[in-house]
Amino acid sequence: MSVVIAPSLLSADFARLADEIAMCEAGGADWLHIDVMDGHFVPNLTFGLKVLEACRKVSALPLDVHLMVERPEQYFEDYAAAGANVLTFHVEAAPHMHRQVHRIKELGVRAGVALNPATPLSAVEEIVGDLDLLLIMTVNPGFGGQQFIEHTVGKTARAATMLRGAQSRARLEVDGGVGRATIARVRAAGADAFVAGNAVFAASDPRAEIGVLRRLAEEAA
Ligand code: DX5
Numbered sequence: 001m002s003v004v005i006a007p008s009l010l011s012a013d014f015a016r017l018a019d020e021i022a023m024c025e026a027g028g029a030d031w032l033h034i035d036v037m038d039g040h041f042v043p044n045l046t047f048g049l050k051v052l053e054a055c056r057k058v059s060a061l062p063l064d065v066h067l068m069v070e071r072p073e074q075y076f077e078d079y080a081a082a083g084a085n086v087l088t089f090h091v092e093a094a095p096h097m098h099r100q101v102h103r104i105k106e107l108g109v110r111a112g113v114a115l116n117p118a119t120p121l122s123a124v125e126e127i128v129g130d131l132d133l134l135l136i137m138t139v140n141p142g143f144g145g146q147q148f149i150e151h152t153v154g155k156t157a158r159a160a161t162m163l164r165g166a167q168s169r170a171r172l173e174v175d176g177g178v179g180r181a182t183i184a185r186v187r188a189a190g191a192d193a194f195v196a197g198n199a200v201f202a203a204s205d206p207r208a209e210i211g212v213l214r215r216l217a218e219e220a221a
């Protein structure tokens with residue numbers, strides 16, 4: 001599957017969000033990754049619906065919304081209406097994953113499920129055929145700029161095998177610590193969508209960095 005580069009706006013300058021989004025577009029970003037945190041599921045608070053609406057107003061890029069929240073189902077409808085194209089929630093926060101995946105799809109949005117580093121792939125085994133996206137966290141969620149956790153490379157490879165076995169067309173996304181030093185390895189393991197926060201926004205030339213990451217991923221495939 002083609003490479004998707006999704007800059008995470010968590011690392012953007014929020015006072016200049018429209019400029020940062022325009023920079024991502026100019027750099028050839030495929031999606032914009034939007035990290036919603038509630039201070040309960042993860043130990044950090046970020047932003048919510050208003051910021052998603054603001055992003056939707058200034059960009060036509062697909063908005064890849066990553067819900068790091070408890071009771072994610074209470075947000076699906078509003079976030080879909082606000083313009084989310086992908087809604088991903090955490091299996092650790094969702095005892096009724098089957099119902100929730102189908103609820104997202106009914107809203108006309110692609111449905112994703114995310115797994116923390118310590119959560120086994122077996123948690124999604126029964127539902128993998130229904131997913132539009134499987135997100136393997138390559139750090140513990142909560143903050144940008146953390147160090148990539150090495151054992152998640154093997155997990156990504158096993159996730160790719162599991163998706164193939166289910167004849168799934170879901171995207172396999174990785175998120176956390178993805179940058180020049182790691183993107184080729186997760187691509188070779190089978191990931192096809194790459195979230196990058198710090199790697200893009202802390203680069204000396206963030207716009208060019210999106211292209212650098214894309215090339216490294218494409219050459220690894
Ligand atoms: C972490 C978030 C990530 C974060 C990635 O909880 O889900 O999307 O923004 O940031 P980097 O790429 O800096 O690790």
Ligand code: ZN
Nearest residue numbers: 035066175195
């Ligand atoms: Zn994220």
